[in-house]
Structures are given as structure tokens and as C-alpha cells.
Amino acid sequence: MRAAALIVALALASCDSSPEIVFKDASLTLPDDPVDLPEGPGRDAVIENCTACHSPSTMLQQPKVSAEKWESIVGKMKKLYKAPVDDAAVPAIVDYMVHVQSLPEAKP
């Protein structure tokens, strides 16, 4: 019964006549990510293999997880999302993520 009542209510909200919809072209310019990745071991490997898809800001916002978890995340990016990550670079990427997650966070 409730479902029927809702449909009636929605029908009442419909307009009686066709509106004047005019579709215009749309465009926008998106801002760049102003963040530089902090210095650390493996930074170059991350820049070469990860930043084409991931803003540095995103990488620095993840909760602290283990090296094994970072390795599985990089594996997922390769296998599932077909990221062209160099296998030889994976240990350096993992090391870097563990390193940046060990840095203190700014506090108000």
C-alpha cells in the first residue's frame, strides 16, 4: 500500500507540460594537485609508476597499513586495473608507502 501511495505522490509532482529544456555545451578546467610527495626511499619509483593515475594527495591520506597490504594493493592495481607497474619497482613502492606513513601528521 505504501508503494502505491508513493507512486501517486510522485505522479502529482510531475509537470503538466513539457518544459523548455535547452542543452548548452559545457566545459571546465580542473585544478592540478599541488602536492609534492615527501622525500624518501622509493619516491622515484612511486612517481614513475603511480602518479599517472593517483594524485599525491590521495596517497598520503590512506590509513596506516602493513607492507604486505601495500604489496597486495599494488598487485591489485596491476592485475585488475592494468596499471603498467614495473615488477622490479614494487618493493621500492612498498618501502616508500610504509615510509610516508611513518611520518608524523600535522596537528592543529
Added chain:
Amino acid sequence: MSGTRLTRRALIAGAGATALAAPALASFGAKLGGMIDLALPGGPSLRPTTPAFPGKGEMIVQRIRPPLLETPMEVFREGIITPNDRMFVRWNWPMPTEVKAAEHRVAVGGAVKNAVSLTLDEVAAAGETVEVVAINQCAGNGRGLSEPRVTGTQWGNGAMGCAKWTGVRLKDVLAKAGLGAGAKRVRFTGLDVPLTDGAPQFIKSLPMDMAMRDDVLVAWAMNDEPLPILHGFPLRIVVPGWFSTYWVKMLSTVEVLTGEDDSYYVADSYRIPAQPITPDAKDFPTVPITAMPPRAFITSHTTGDTVALGKPLTLEGIAMGGDAALERVDLVGKGWEIPCDLGPDEGGPYAFRRWSVKLPQVAGDFADIGVRAKNVNGAVQPETLAWNPSGYARNVIERITLRAQ
């Protein structure tokens, strides 16, 4: 950063933050705007805020590219409708930054009688124009508050918003092609495409009973304005009561399926455990995340606020029923609960609704109080988080502590 629209929760001027530790994110704040603390357990909890995205006001930056922008909770104090410039933004893959209206087509094909390619004007004329007020909420809203924490976009609770959507019924667009025999699901594709060859495109499908609903739309307007690019210009799917993963943006293809959808974002992703699990569980059955559960939020106060001892206190906020109308909201503490007054039904069953409760006298601190919503189907917010490894569908009672002074 002029000081307009600043949040009162732990907002730091960017200039001050640069002198502190963690130089990367702090300098991000300095370059973009301010910083906000989302109170994510264990951190990192600070996020930059910026008005730098076209058409957007001050938004919390979860990701620059492709954009993930969160709505500050203060916006929800202002009413049940979320203004377009404060609505959260979420893209799985990069979207085009330019769309020519005259060149855009929506292909309707698959298991149909006659496949068609429709112009925007043809879509708009496919049936009567319908308006629906509905909450658009990311499946991962509140993921960053999960304990234990899970990876993914670390949203606070601001990956949600409520708007008036205007469009035509999806079923009227489908009728332009005519459903073929055995139609079982309807799948949508947008103009956003993966950066890497072979990666799964963000395509999503609805079961036929949902697709044919009278309130499921192909929408072109949001709060009486054309959809901004960041929200899916020129057309997006609107599914009132279901999470926004189904609300495909920049709609370009509508495909009728005769079987189950084995595409990645339906078959392998956006899924939740079929039964409650513990964080150490492995290899459990899953189901697609679909309908939204009820939620409620206190917007008049945030945790740590001071209230006047011995004086009356009014708490206010918003609530939602999810996939059914809101029935009631209760203020709950340890061993007590007080019914809240619901505000007027301003937007219908799929909209936010205001609530308020007046307490005659503050007798002491309020520790871990929250509001609990229940919908007309009997769904009610749980005391404890239904933890899942993707942090989906959070609807545990959100609690705050107020100090009496």
C-alpha cells in the same frame, strides 16, 4: 582563503599549518585553502579544503584527480537541500572536461526491439518531465570512520547530499527502443573511461523492476540548474533510495541485458557480505550493495562542544529513511532514549528530513549521545558498526560527547 564558509571544527589557516610537521599535506592546505580534521580514528585525519573546483564552494579534498570532493557537515545545517556548489563529487575514472550538447548521443540497445541513438532533445521528449527530491549518497560514505580502518577513499560522513532532480523516466527512454524478450537488467555507461587499456569501465546495471520504477530517472537538472560537469552533464541516472553507485553520470549508453551482469563493478566490486562478518573473515559470500539504510546526524553540535549547565538545550539535525520514508528519530544515550520531533515533510520519502529535540535542563555532560533513525519498513540504525572490508553502507549510530559548563 578569505574566511567565508569556514568550518568551526578544527580548521587551520594554511599559512599556520606550513610551519608544522608533515610538510606535504600541510603545504597542500596552504596552496589550496584551509585544512579540516575529519576525526578519522588513528589518522591521517586532516584534509585540505578548497573552493578551487569550478562551480564548487569550499569542499573537502579527498582527491584532486579524478576529483573526490566531500561536503563539510556544516552544510547540512542549512536545510534539506544541498546546494549544487556544496554537493559531494565522486568519479571512479577521469571524465571529459568538455561536452558538446549537439553531438552527445544516448545509445539504447542490447535486448531491445529497435536500437536507437537519441539526441539530448529526444531524451528530454521521451516522456513527461518528472521531479524527484532524493538523497545521493556514496556507498562508501563514512568509510574513513571504520574501525578497524579499511583502505579506499577515506570519506567522513559528507559523501552525501539531497537535491531535486528533473528528468524523464528511464522506462520512457527504454520505450523509445522497446524492451526485447527476456529483458532482465538495464546497464548504463558514461563518458568516463579508464586511464589504462584493459581496465574495467565504470558500468552499472539495475534489475528490471527497479529500472521500470516511476521515480527512476534520466535526469538533466539538479536543483533547477543544468547538471554541472562534475555531477554528470548532460544526463545522469537517478535511483531514489539506492546508493549513488547506480546513478551513472554523463550517460552515453543504456543496454538491456537478458542475464546477470558479470561486469566488474557489479560482479566483483561494490559488494557487501551477505551475512555479518568479523574483520578476520575470509572467502565469505557477498551481495551487491543496493538500497540505503536509515541514518541520522546531529548538525547543531559537534563532539567536544560545550553546553550551558542548568539551561535548556535544543539539539537539531537531519535524518533519512534510506529506501523508505523516515518514521522516527530518537536521541539515545547510555541506557536512555528520548523521541525527537520530526520537521515538516519537505522533500518526500527519499529526502533528508529535519529533526529536533528540546531538553528541559542540562544536568551534566552528555557522553556518547547519538540519534537513531528508523524507517517505515522497520529498518533501524544499529548500535554497532556492521563492519565490512570495503567500508560500505555505514549506518551505525553516530555519537558525540558534549561538555556541560
